[in-house]
Amino acid sequence: MKHIFGTDMKVGKSCIAFGQFDGLHKGHMAVIDELIKEKTSDSTSILLSLDYVCDSINEKVIYTEEEKELILRNSSIDLMLSYPFTADVKRMEPERFIKEILIDKLGAKTIVAGEKCRFGRDCKGSIMTLKHFESKYNYKVVCPKTVKYKGQAVTSKLIKDEICEGNINKANEFLGHAFKMIGEVVHGKAIGRTVGMPTANLKVADNKLMPQNGVYATLSEVDSKVVKGLTNIGLRPSVDNNDYITIETYLLDFSKDIYGKKIALDIHTYIRGVIKFSSIDEVKKQVDKDIHSIRKYLDNVKLLDVI
């Protein structure tokens, strides 16, 4: 899959699915499956991902564009296009959005959209709008049914709420895979290594939605290798009084220098809350117990495990 950012392009003939796709959850994947099925040998399959990076900084996302690319990298989609979702694009009347972006720029011959899709100014566009303009602009609409899980329609909003409320396992069920975070490994205070617990401190995107504070069992992808780990997301009351959250992963059976590298973290399961211990040695003792309780679990999960 090719991934490009921008607005300036011309595609001859395509089948296309558009939207924010925040979470790439089970519902989004049904749309993507349909997109792949609809692709013909003379057309390009395009995932038009509306990129909210230019939106208010308060609007946190489940996934950044980089994370979406990582999840979709092995899919059969030809092109993922991250298209800035600017105020101008938001204000477009539904017909103008269809004509100027989907037809004129991207050559849509097939448009795949969910039953409840909404787009254009004041979210006036719907699946009916797409169908209404089918013959005028000479395209076909394909509409997969709404995907439900345990009786509930899968939505990004529902998943965001579960992540924020600390229900990562439930969020993962609705996502269909373990919640992912990409970050750059930055320098910490190097206290952990004094007790044999070096940690990779991650810097993630400013608009990334954070899980509730706590210690989680994680799998990391480091230099294309999968490494088991335990990750602390939150404060570190045992070692400092800082009021900002850090994301620190203790990578098990791993000793390479990875400062400056990007790693991807799969947050698999919540283990416990952050505790105030009397020293870093006490933190390490607890972490050793955590490892003991979680190793078996981690032996049985895979990167991007689809639930």
Ligand SMILES: Cc1cc2nc3c(=O)[nH]c(=O)nc-3n(C[C@H](O)[C@H](O)[C@H](O)COP(=O)(O)O)c2cc1C
């Ligand atoms: C798996 C794990 C669990 C942790 N649990 C706690 C905790 O319960 N309480 C706490 O104050 N700090 C906790 N920490 C944070 C450590 O105190 C911190 O990582 C350590 O001081 C190393 O910091 P450094 O990266 O700046 O060297 C945890 C860290 C990890 C990796």
Ligand SMILES: Nc1ncnc2c1ncn2[C@@H]1O[C@H](COP(=O)(O)OP(=O)(O)OP(=O)(O)O)[C@@H](O)[C@H]1O
């Ligand atoms: N549960 C679902 N089942 C099937 N299709 C879905 C589901 N959720 C979203 N879609 C479709 O995925 C595409 C991208 O949706 P988009 O992310 O833009 O917003 P959405 O429809 O509000 O979804 P969500 O509430 O999950 O963010 C749209 O065509 C949408 O209709």
